[in-house]
Amino acid sequence: MTSVEQSALVAGDVTARERIFEAVLGLCRERAYDAFDVGDIARLAGVDEESVRAGWPARNVLVMEALLYAVAPHMKFPRTGDIRADLEQQLAATARLFADPGIGPHLRAVIAEIHADERLAATFLRKVYGPNRTVARARFELAQEQGQLRTDIDLDAAVDLAFGALWFRLLLGTGPLTPELAASLAEHALAGLGVPAAGDRR
């Protein structure tokens, strides 16, 4: 047995997990949200259906976690020291993911199930919303410490103000999700949230 094979065995669970996520993402790129089932996922991942069912309580939870797996590497809020540049980057990355036909429509579909599915809602809050909110709040707090953001604001309202419009367009399907929109949102949100000296370019 080579050391590569050995480490694959040791890391067996992780690898199967990743293969399953990749299978879900592959299916999301090719099919609509409702057009594949756990059997399709298992076949494409090369695992048996029972092990998929053992790992996730429901198909929608698995799809949400797979989308998170795809999205997470792109959601690290930059920390260049310039909150305007960093927020624009983060909004642009979010807009790009939402506009991706293999991600946006499926994210929208799975989130649509939250209101009627408490387990899915709990997964969303714990694994998607919570960590993302923590990262965004921490970045906004750093900007406050660096004198780039007003300190008299409710941080959750500030983050909602900056990111709410992108979610609005994703979930309601009312307008395009473009880098131009991201830039415009970053500028206008920060003009309202920033302190005049650092955040205001009017």
Added chain:
Amino acid sequence: MTSVEQSALVAGDVTARERIFEAVLGLCRERAYDAFDVGDIARLAGVDEESVRAGWPARNVLVMEALLYAVAPHMKFPRTGDIRADLEQQLAATARLFADPGIGPHLRAVIAEIHADERLAATFLRKVYGPNRTVARARFELAQEQGQLRTDIDLDAAVDLAFGALWFRLLLGTGPLTPELAASLAEHALAGLGVPAAGDRR
């Protein structure tokens, strides 16, 4: 036949329509979105089920129109001449409706069906989003003419910036919808969108 009976006959369709909407809203106040059907609506409205089915192609379209009927009187964007006061009023009215247990959860539930239901999506765009967007754009344009709002902004992005956070919280269930949030959003959005002379109170 009295003149009252006569006018009720002449306006018969309108009256039945209103009774049906009121029945839906009554059920929404008492039950979850999925916990009543067209039969319940017809019984409470005192009409036969067939006439309900003849008027609306699907239950979700009827619920959406009934919610619109409840919400529309509260959605007339004020025009006092002060965009900050008017936007705060409009955001507060929206937050109040979203926080109403007889409206918010049902609006969230019916909107969750948009992504998989083209007819419902078309109804939403034509009857809910379209008219509301037209009113909001017109109010923002007036503020531009009155020198209270920057003219170098994309109006749809500006409206999304102002209202997106409320929709974010309604659809994702991530935070309370309060008058304080509305006031904070109005202030921060307008600091970014307003012209310094009139819109900036920092």
